[in-house]
Amino acid sequence: MQGAFMANRKSASGRKPRNLEQVAGNGLLHRRLFLTRGAAALGAGSLGLLTAARAQELPPWMRIPGAPMTGHGRRARYEEHIQRLTTSAPGTDGSGGSRTPLEALEGMITPSGLHFERHHSGVPDIDPDAHRLLIHGLVDQALFFDMDALSRYPMVSRIQFIECSGNSRLTGLAPEPVSGTCGELHGLVSCSEWTGVPLSILLDEAGLDPSAHWILAEGADAAAMTRSVPLAKAMDDALLAIYQNGERLRPENGYPVRLFLPGYEGNMSVKWLRRIKVTAAPMMTREETSKYTDLLPDGRSLMFTFPMDVKSVITSPSPGLELAGPGLYQISGMAWSGLGRVARVEVSADGGTSWAEAALTEPVLDKAVTRFRMAWRWNGAPAVIMSRAVDETGAVQPARDAIIAAKGVNFAYHYNGIQAWRVGADGQVVNIHV
Numbered sequence: 001m002q003g004a005f006m007a008n009r010k011s012a013s014g015r016k017p018r019n020l021e022q023v024a025g026n027g028l029l030h031r032r033l034f035l036t037r038g039a040a041a042l043g044a045g046s047l048g049l050l051t052a053a054r055a056q057e058l059p060p061w062m063r064i065p066g067a068p069m070t071g072h073g074r075r076a077r078y079e080e081h082i083q084r085l086t087t088s089a090p091g092t093d094g095s096g097g098s099r100t101p102l103e104a105l106e107g108m109i110t111p112s113g114l115h116f117e118r119h120h121s122g123v124p125d126i127d128p129d130a131h132r133l134l135i136h137g138l139v140d141q142a143l144f145f146d147m148d149a150l151s152r153y154p155m156v157s158r159i160q161f162i163e164c165s166g167n168s169r170l171t172g173l174a175p176e177p178v179s180g181t182c183g184e185l186h187g188l189v190s191c192s193e194w195t196g197v198p199l200s201i202l203l204d205e206a207g208l209d210p211s212a213h214w215i216l217a218e219g220a221d222a223a224a225m226t227r228s229v230p231l232a233k234a235m236d237d238a239l240l241a242i243y244q245n246g247e248r249l250r251p252e253n254g255y256p257v258r259l260f261l262p263g264y265e266g267n268m269s270v271k272w273l274r275r276i277k278v279t280a281a282p283m284m285t286r287e288e289t290s291k292y293t294d295l296l297p298d299g300r301s302l303m304f305t306f307p308m309d310v311k312s313v314i315t316s317p318s319p320g321l322e323l324a325g326p327g328l329y330q331i332s333g334m335a336w337s338g339l340g341r342v343a344r345v346e347v348s349a350d351g352g353t354s355w356a357e358a359a360l361t362e363p364v365l366d367k368a369v370t371r372f373r374m375a376w377r378w379n380g381a382p383a384v385i386m387s388r389a390v391d392e393t394g395a396v397q398p399a400r401d402a403i404i405a406a407k408g409v410n411f412a413y414h415y416n417g418i419q420a421w422r423v424g425a426d427g428q429v430v431n432i433h434v
Contacts, residue, residue: 094122099187140207
């Protein structure tokens, strides 16, 4: 019954997505084939088979004992080349960021060591025993916590993404296609398991004044990062995160405690949190006036556009991951939405002329990265592959031209246009505009 239901759903364009065994003209295969039949059934042949003689040969690492255990695990030395791309702002001390190498990852969880970063004045070296968190302002009683006291409150864990609102603008708004890997162009997004104390518990304990409608969050870095947050969000799903992926936060991600606002633009999830002030109105800080506002064609600016809209990107094939020749490949990528769960993802291999529904890898969680997959039989001819996501609210990832028509090219945040990769006859993949 589920398969029949999926086959009858309409696509983002209003047409039923193609769920035939093969979509004519673009080589996309039914999403269930890749999950239920073997590669041999799809014509992949016996590329992965070893001869009996070779299978009996013992490799060198089976002939001598291996390395001893260590106090902290590390990656295999053959994987050390997988690194974040780091950039620093000219003439600054510690300002800049790093991007997650999306094309090198699988699944939905970003390893903590590859989580993207964005800093405005470097990474502070905070002694957790000396760190304090203050909650004050329009409350019945101010609260002052050290990390030991904060860690005694009930904690929850959630798997959710965080994305810099400036992510993808480099490629989306440039007049000509920008070269780079998927991570270099879209890598300001990561997904982790976050564990900490719901902010609502602490605000309830402090007691909220009826005139309270916002909070101001301030970090303990040299930039004293500050952002205003609607009180409704703070009382809904805001988290004071202490752990990431099962271990204490890393310094680059806010150690010893950070604010985490699921689905909101990343800058609002203030790291190294030291103060929360409950206020009646937004405080109009630098980060929400001169920064993180979108300039429109008529000269006005959009402010307080907090949620990150529905978005997806194909991570494989993508630039830097060339195809070896005609045959069966897996198109794989990531989809996410700050408004809820991803409902479906459609894939095209002919530049958007036709679309087919991809398989979503469970679990599909609220405000989390969802992995999608589609089998593709490439015939060796040039092709343009694209993905578009739809979330549970019905929001559809827009085309690049639609975004520019509505917002112009002078805005800097919340770009979520469809990404197109061109696969050349030589197997090379490059970024293009369609």
